[in-house]
Amino acid sequence: MEGLFLPLLLMLVVAIPLVMGTRKQKRMMAQQQELQNSLAPGDRVMTTSGLYATVADASDETTIDLEIADGVVTTWLRQGVREKINPVVDDEDSTDEDDTALVEDSSLAEIDDKETETAKAAQVAPPLEHGKK
Secondary structure (H helix, E strand, C coil): CHHHHHHHHHHHHHHHHHHHHHHHHHHHHHHHHHHCCCCCCCEEEEEECCCCCEEECCCCEEEEEEEEEEECEEEEEEHHHHEEEECCCCCCCCCHHHHHHHCCHHHHHHHHHHHHHHHHHHHCCCCCCCCCC
């Protein structure tokens, strides 16, 4: 009995991760299938190649028409759609009057400009020098 304990334990140690990985893969495939079946015209999507587009026609079972620019519609396999993207809402309702009301004093505007320039300068990374040691 003791001679079988170690081989059984080793088999369990190997089998458990395999079973768990298979379950995770099946769950991911089910989610992807659900996404592809739920696509409707007007949805914003991202393809597996990183292209953002709007669904133009989703009536075919295997392909989907994506509008990548105004008037430019391309046909893709449904499996090429990676995920739905929530549309970004731009707040264009702000007016110049609101901006000038916030910064009435010219000294405040100069301080703000200096802070903006400093922030822009801090975001620039130094160039990489490949091959030098």
